[in-house]
Amino acid sequence: MGKVEIRDSVLHQLASNYKPIVGNGFPEFRKESLRELEETPFPNPKDEAWRFIDLRPLNREPFLPVNESDPAEAGDVEKYFIPESESTRLVFVNGLFQKSLSSIEGLPDGVVIGNLADHAGHSAVVKHLGRLINYEKDPFTLLNNLSFEDGSFVYLPEDSAVESPIQLLQIYTDASEDYFTAPRVLVVAEPNSRATLIEDHIGLAENRYLTIPVSEFRLYEGAHLHHVRIQRDSLSAFHFSRPIAWLSRHAEYHAYTITLGGQMTRNEPRVIQDDEEVDFTLDGLVLIDGNQVSDTHSVMDHKYSHANSHQLHKVVVKGHAHSIFNGKIFVRKDAQKIDSFQENRNLLLSVEGLVHTKPQLEIFADDVLCSHGATIGQLDPEEVFYLQSRGMTAEKAKEVLTYAFALETIENVTVESVHDLLLDEVKRYTKGISIERMTA
């Protein structure tokens, strides 16, 4: 890969567009982020963290801010609304908040579900926005810091519960020029509050765009958050996401990320334990084909005793697609009685597909139970034969087995319409299996 000078990278080029808004508006940290970004180089392919992903396609053509890209109308997006979230829905189109498409009604006292710009003065926004990010020398996060103009804000006061799932819809439309968006999410859950967040990124066309969503989650004592993240971007899109959660005592954070779209996806979820006795999940399902690249670099940081953590990352690769997984589990000194499970299972359905996997345990305590593992395999020919002997064609048998492989993550999504839509997505993917490419 040719060396990309700081000034040449698409990220640094973009940054110059946002200089004028630095110092203007709520986040004081914009100025700091600009200064940092100017000193932070674009990722070097020699860095261990960027070794397997080829970022050249990202730098091939520049991106423009959305308002300079002549974006198309979103048209009918109602079909993406889930019925369970009729009065708990936030809609963004190309990163811009859509008040008329959103619907927030009848919330419990003190609960806020809204856009960040309208709640810039909220004490939780003032206190937390930009403070929960913990990514070292990461130009992507810095660019988001510098450029986001709005975002989603959820505030759950002590003992509050939002029963309906909160739908956070990110729609990306076609445009004359390649554009860039910086979606931003802040969720602050006070003690013993709970909610479910359904975050859905949908590309309406096949255009090239760059989205860098940064999400901050602060869960105080006993707060529970279920977080489903669906990524069905345009197949020419670049999606670099950084969701990070901080957990206080007895907090529970369960995240399920389903990656279907995008030309290139780099997801870097992090969960940081901030006190004893927490429980968290960081499961993933990746279904990719063609020339898609999906890269997950996760961190589960156990800093205090008594934590349960679970990460099952399942991947199906077809065509020339490429999956990368690096899951870091830290167990810090004195963090005892940690029960952590991590597994990356890859189903490689084509000869040309590629999988890199690196589960990584770094344990500095002694009384812990950590298991981790990775498998890369094809469909078991014996399973295919079994189903064939029951009358299914080889094609159908492979479809059924791939579907079954993918199902495990989805089963944990309890919102019915989301569960169903994910089943449909999995079916759509498995039906596309091209037999001549199958190796099983």
Next chain:
Amino acid sequence: MLEIKNLHAVVEGEGSEILKGVNLKVKSGEIHVIMGPNGSGKSTLAKVVSGHHDYEVTDGEILFEGEDLTELDPDERAHLGIFLAFQYPVEVPGVTNNTLLRESYNTIAAARGREELDPLEFDDYLEKKLALVEMKREFLERSVNTGFSGGEKKRNEIFQMAVLEPKLSLLDETDSGLDIDALRIVAEGIKQLHNEENAIVMVTHYQRMLNYIEPDFVHVMVGGKIVKSGDKSLALQLEDKGYEWLESLATVNGESE
């Protein structure tokens, strides 16, 4: 119904010959038992007839109702009415018994010109079949063989056989790994499923299944071919004397090593 003529088969890609000239004729309404020591090729025979891709037929014919099977895929053979009860039934996590059976039943029904059943009709149909192997309804919603005990897996095979109503059932060591109650249930199930329109070929190590099911023929396989055939008394003889006295028969033609 089934006629196997001078069947030779090798392990695909390896070339070592497992079947070395098997001849067997099975008519409607008959029950055949194939016995033999480990490695004699009896399980391979069942797999080759059902189309397992690990084996390649190098010579001979497998005629089913006059049609040569050797070039057909396993699913095409299933559509003709051939069923293999696996020695080691495969676990298929994520696919329920119900889903598998309805898919199988309707695919085979379509191929054989029978009427497909809608989910409700199929439910009723399954209900009757469950009783045959003494299985509970909940069983239908479990993933195929996933977490099943050895006995449950074997019962599930016979349940599938009951649902799919094959013409020819090949039972590969269905009796092994069963406790006495499970053995009785499985054997009674097989007995009830047997009629004048279908045929059963059982591959087994043991005589004990034959306490429940009376075969018309017992064959002994040694060294990749059938070396002796007889009635059920042959099974008792084998129980007594073992296979040694038959092993010389495998080399009579000078073909075996």
